[in-house]
Amino acid sequence: MNEYKPDEFYIGYLPHTPSGVGRRLRMIVTGLLVLTVLTAVVLVLGQQRLRTGIFEFGDVRTFEGLMLARPIPVLLVARPGITGKLPVHSRYFIVAPGKHGADDLVGVFHYRQVKLKGTLVYRDGITMIEVVPDSIEAMPSNETRAQLPSIVARERRLHGEQVLTGEIVDSKCYLGVMSPGEAKPHRDCAVRCISGGVPPMFVVRHQNGERTLLWLMDRDGASVGNAVLDLVAEPVEITGEVRQEGDELFLRSDPKTYRRAPQISQHKER
Amino acid sequence: MSLTYGAIGWNRQKKIYDLVLACGIVLYLSLFIGLGAWLNPGATVETLLIRGFGTCALLLLHIVLIIGPLCRIDARFLPLLYNRRHLGVTTFIMGLAHAGLAIFQFHALGDLNPFVSLLVSNTRFFSLPDFPFQQLGFGALVILFLMASTSHDFWLANLSAPVWKRLHMSVYAAYALLIAHVTLGVLQAETNPLLAAALGAGLASVISLHLVSGSREVRADSHSSLSSFDGAGEFVDVCSVDEIAEKRARIVTLAGERVAVFKYDGKISVLSNVCQHQNGPLGEGRIVDGCVTCPWHGFQYLPDSGASPPPFIERVPTFRVKVDGGRVLVNPRPLPPGTRVEPARIDANASG
Amino acid sequence: MITFAKWKLAIFGIYLVIGAVFAVVFLAIGIARVDPAAKGSPIGFRLLIFPGVVALWPYLLSRWIGGEHAPRTERNSHRDGSGGADQ
């Protein structure tokens, strides 16, 4: 079948390949193409199914609510027709385009009713808006502002001092702008984002595959920001006070006390 | 080899080669990205493209690396070697697409220049699991760039063959960097053993094929090393005339290097075995149109003088040879490249 | 750390800019002096080697200054032993 005559000799610049060499060559090329297909299939099947955060890229909407620029920029939007136990506000965290936080954009609007345009990012019950710069405009005040202190106080829960192990991520990518937006391959990007002002977040993965997301604050309640850059995307243990405001969890701790945890196979449980 | 340089010397074989290559890449990328998007709807397009291009480059690099030893093991792989440089340049282009997208995705639009960011974002040089793997990829990309950008024959001539070859040997450094890039990078998060196994299989095939072909060479050399001088103490008995096929050669080691003993048209001529182009084994070539033709890229030499026919200028050392009683006797002192030596006639000395 | 990285990149960038300027001049006039085989070669060829010239310009500059000479061939024991190895 495979009649390769040892006397056959391939010379690349001649137009035709000797028949035996040619026949073998077709087998080799077929083999390589099969290898190509196999590699593609194996590599695709071997990858983790990525969890879906959503980034409504290209879909710009308008939002109106009370802007709290500090400690983490967030827009409080009244939930229509709320009764029962749900918080009376939805919280939309605000970031800027690219790897930037929105502190500079929203600073002057602190504690004011505003209207703004932006694109939604959401995952695991947390929602974020990538705001269109210069789209923020102040609106006439309404009663929310006056009621806020009492509402916040009513919705605050203190969960006490806890020791948690998890991963520090940048909230914007994690929530959906990138997929994957966590773990080692994403480390540099998370560093860049947090350095650019995107608030860092702590992801605690539980045995059952569920996750708890906490915003990282220092003991005084300010965002920890750049202080965590060196510990991003690694297993980290944090001892701190957990507070809840509405649906959101905050972990208050001095970033100097964050510790690297031993490498645990925590990324497996998804 | 040529008189003046052209851009790309496409000929029919190279066109077929490149067409197959292009089809292979389209096949791989469309499968990887298509299947990936279908099975993994959570992945963004950027992720699929970055991963598609990166793995495609690494797959191509594996093929580039195993072609050499495969050709040493079985001459029928030689057609893959002929146009390997296009494979190499394509590998670089795929790597560049991967790296460009990765730098944009992970470093651009931030508070630092993306290239500065690439250098400073991760400084955990003393931790394996957290090692700055992207910088390893960058190192590999620089090497692949230097190789791709110097792949034209102009560079072989002007960097000079020794420098050019050393530069192109650094493909192994690039390969090592990439293995580390992947192991310390994506495999730290993607823990499916299938992926580690795929990379391991690639690494194992590259290493084992090199070991097998290398040990064959060593064995062949030890069988063909000669020391027995004839009576006059000047000529060495290398083999019998009948051991050599017509228009083919037998390779033996003389004076510290291999020589090719060619038999053609009732004559014997002996040349240094090392092709001036890229050290291809002339003795594994054959006589075509009266010229010794290198099996790798087809450079040609006149068997009696070791000189390429005009207008080409390559020359290899030659050896004095005689035939006595059916035995081929070679003087082990190499003559300056291109020195004409009267071929030994077989019939005049035929033993029987 | 960041300043150091910026310096490294700046030096690298300057090297490449010089390389690009050099490459234009070299490909227009220098190349034929360094390698006679490049005389009258097509523009496609010159574009193809452009990136390499940008990257390796100091080497080509030294060859250009050194004038025309035949490329070195590789050494091996046959060429060395023959006494008459080219250059």
Ligand code: HEM
């Ligand atoms: C500046 C140069 C480079 C950078 C910044 C870079 C960056 C990256 C990043 C961030 C990842 C992880 C991406 C992810 O899966 O989310 C990655 C993975 C990978 N890289 Fe690179 N890389 C570079 C050069 C290269 C080169 C030259 C090659 C191959 C020729 C390569 C091959 C791969 C492969 C095979 C993977 C694993 C698949 C993947 O995750 O994309 N990389 N690289």
Ligand code: FES
């Ligand atoms: S090595 Fe290229 S033709 Fe001989």
